[in-house]
Amino acid sequence: MPNYITNCFSPVPVYRRYPDRERFLFPVEWERVRLVLATEPLKIRVYFYVLLMTGARMSEVRLMQWRHVDLAAGLWYKPVTKGGRSQVLPVSPSMASLLESLPRDTRYCFHGDLENNNVNPDGPWSRRVIFYHWQRIRKAANVEDVRIHDLRRTCASWLTMYGENLPVVKYILDHRNIQTTMIYARLDAQAVREALQRHAKRVIG
DSSP states (O other): OOSEEEOTTSSSOOEEEOOOOOOOOOHHHHHHHHHHHTTSOHHHHHHHHHHHHHOOOHHHHHTOBGGGEETTTTEEEESOOTTSSOEEEEOOHHHHHHHHTSOOSSSBSSBOOGGGTOSOTTSBOOHHHHHHHHHHHHHHTTOTTOOTHHHHHHHHHHHHHTTOOHHHHHHHHTOSSHHHHHTTGGGOHHHHHHHHHHHHHHHHO
């Protein structure tokens, strides 16, 4: 869908960009989501944890296969990303522990959901199934304006807010250039907070 709207009262279309979406979960909101996830089945819980832990795109996790994950070495190989290239992403011990808890009864880490009309129990979750689960979770956690892709933004925002360097964040998010990642640089809240505190001390004397 185009990222523009038109003025229907003008004889000549006037185009205006929608403002860029910047929504991400605050830590206090994540605590509410986390409490809801604690009541969900294991596979659902792990899926959304992996999204937030890695900043991966919804379908990258949806299509994750066991043969592409080496938990002993702590690596996840993505055959193709949105940028049309492969990526090897290191897996944190916490994420490896979560994936270890999942059953390995098909080649996909997240597969089948017959209760929600996924007709292929051995295939990966459908996008519709994931949207269905997130609709329930975000409503129960009172964050109904948060979309699934906002979990990717949350990962990037938290990484920069807590001081991780931009080249590392760029690699995690699989951005082609650092300019895309620079969007999140302004969210280095700790650095801003410390600068304002130093300034406040000068003001107060």
